[in-house]
Amino acid sequence: MTPHAQAPVRPVALVTGASRGLGRALARELAAQGWALVLDARDPVRLHRVAVELGALTDVSALAGDVADPAHREALGRAVDAHRRLDALVNNASVLGPSPLVPLRELDLTELQRTWTVNALAPLALVQRVLPALERTGGAVVDVSSDAAVEAYAGWGCYGSAKAALDALTAVLAVEQPELTVYAFDPGDMATDLHQQAFPGEDVYDRPAPESVVPALLELVCGRLPSGRYRAADLAPVEAEAVTA
Incomplete structure (x- = not known):
């Protein structure tokens, strides 16, 4: 009797902030490549649309909520547990802080605390929760950073300081968990809702579309490079693309 062929094991990714922008663009590409997905976003309506779209291609667990x-x-951790593995954690969910941007002398410290919690504390907390699943696969952690983490831009102290903290946590995690590949990823300027919040009243849609950054991001999601901090512009050409809904 010929034994039944086993179905190939799907790699699994947890992507936060997946209802729009870079998170959605990455989720679409991973689904097209056959990855199973655990997706998160704060907007349940947008997230449901993405889940329905990608559910036609792969196994999708979509959980609306705040990281x-x-x-x-x-709940995200339990969704990962159901797969018994995790090949990539992409900490993409972010908040800007006050919009319009304000100087540090005017910054509401509750805004600062919220921004640090979402942009730095929550990514580490997710790593702690899903670390056993990542260790089983020797998976990748990708923390989406910003040039504001390393450059001093007026008005960007709230967001930039949170991303700088994330960069530091990412670098230490890479040293402490050498069995994983751990990355900070700076995508550069993109035409996203967050970028629009930083510049209300301006047209930010002359920036590259998030989809143009995905090839560079995939180099890290798939663990093809040593742990470290990478800019999208240094990994793959980023060309302007039309922004689609």
Whole structure:
């Protein structure tokens, strides 16, 4: 009797902030490549649309919520546990802080605390929760950073300081977990809702579309490079593309 061929094991990715922008663009590409997905976003309507679209291609678990909420992070962890593996964690969810941007002398410290919680604390908390699943695969952690983490731009102190903290946590994690590949990823300027919040009233859609950054991001999601901090512009050409809904 001929034994039944086993179905190939799908790699699994957890992508936060997946209802729009870079997170959605990455999720679409991973689904097209056959990855199973655990997706998160705060907007349940947008996230549902993405889940329906990508559910036609692959296994999708979509959980709406705030990564700053420990109960929501635990729900994401349980969704990962159901797969018994995790090949990539992409900490993409971010908040800008005040919009319009304000100088540090005017910054509401509750805004600063919220921004640090979402942009730095929550990514580490998710790593802690799903680390056993990542260790089983020797997976990749990709923390989406910003040039504001390393450059001093007026008005960007809230967001930039949170991303700088994320960069530091990412670098230390890479040293402490050498069995994983751990990256900080600076995508550069993109035509996203967050970028629009930083410049209200301006047209930011002359910037590259998030889809143009995905090839560079995939180099890290698939763990093809040593752990470290990478800019999209240094990994793959980023060309302007039409922004689509």
